Amino acid sequence: MSEPILAPEEIEALMAEVGPSEHADAIFAALPPIKQPEKVDKFLFAGSDEDSPERYPMFVNLQERLTEMLDEQWKELFRRDISVHVQELASSVYKDLITTDTPQVYFVFEVEGNGRMMVTFDTAMIVAFVDAMLGGDGESSENPQTLSPVELRLSRRIAEKIGNTLSNLWKPVQPLTFEVYKLDYDPQFLAVTSAMEKCFSTLFDVKISESQTGKLGVHYPRPFLEPMLESLRVTVSDEPSETDTEWTDALMDRLSSTPASLRFELDRCQINIGTFLALKPGDFLPIKTKANDPCKLWIEDIPIFKARPGESDGVLAAELIEPIHSGGKS
Structure with missing residues (x-):
């Protein structure tokens, strides 16, 4: 049988805080006997050292x-x-x-x-x-x-x-x-x-x-x-792994041969159906872009470059000015 968890004098000190000694003795006497455990292991509070x-x-x-x-x-x-x-x-x-x-x-x-x-x-x-x-x-x-x-x-x-x-x-x-x-x-x-x-x-x-x-x-x-x-x-x-250059090169080759729809857009305008039906050769559309203003070069629905309309070898061409970064801001 191991030692009790609390010694008699410790119990007495605790009961003294409850009330006068006679009152405490009466309460203590009315309590049923408390069975003591056969073995009480030492308890250690768990903790971790953040600097470990x-x-x-x-x-x-x-x-x-x-x-x-x-x-x-x-x-x-x-x-x-x-x-x-x-x-x-x-x-x-x-x-x-x-x-x-x-x-x-x-x-x-x-x-x-x-x-x-x-x-x-x-x-x-x-x-x-x-x-x-x-x-x-x-x-x-x-x-x-x-x-x-x-x-x-x-x-x-x-x-x-x-x-x-x-x-x-x-x-x-x-x-x-x-x-x-x-x-x-x-x-x-x-x-x-x-x-x-x-x-x-x-x-x-x-x-x-x-x-x-x-x-x-x-x-x-x-x-x-x-x-x-x-x-x-x-x-x-977390350490960087070795790059598979063969796979990367093959991917770039396939991407390079993939077709893409490219368009050069001068400007857009909005007219009503009546005006559209009444259009005839020689009419002008209300485009707001000025002659020297840059326009946008698109791939599918993504604007890629700012460009300026021009001429090369007698045909219309788009002169690239600067890339348009993600978010639509140049």
Whole structure:
């Protein structure tokens, strides 16, 4: 039997609000026993984070592409297969990202017009990277808390490589140049964004060897992504498909050989039946178009061009002046 939903003192406090204690006791005593449930599960109110990365399909796609790019680069550096996969996409608060018990190395990048973002590595991973760069096995046998001056200096080369990778990653969405702003293992003075700013975070699991794994985090403050959010909402199905030029060319050929009725209309007038029946050679119709006024060239019932009557090789002709756009306005 689980604990009651309300403790006796909580029930007493609620009943005290109903009336004097004697009145409340009388009401409570008159109530039938309430059967307690055998099990009460913890209830969580449902909710959704509008800033969740999953709401932006293109952003998710970019993180999957980043996995492939890093896997390929690090395989070449370590001269063996390195496993990289996305562990989690999350909406995080910046303050929480820099409050961790695991020793981290922080790479801060700046993009003109967008601001700063951050990439985090477990410190042991950076030591393993530096060891591989120096021709070693690419492993860290200890649990380092900080980096040596040599390791910190070589870390900048790692950061520059990451920056180039991120620039290439974002190029199809928006050209961005990721410049290294700061490297540190003390997060207090990174100045990436405000403490409570929301960030889109991608956490990667990296398996360097059978005995060593680590975490990589890529964190974008929301203001950094703001100019690109509309583009990031695009799904794969929204991407333009390849045009079938053969079908288009065949359609244009068929349309080009389709006959159309073309007429050149000088003007229209309205007369009564009596006047019409009385017309004879030499009479004039009351047309209002002046000699130099443009007239309309029609295809079926659609006006296509403004034109001026003229002569070509001894026959009447229509000189095209300008197209008439949709809606009848030129």
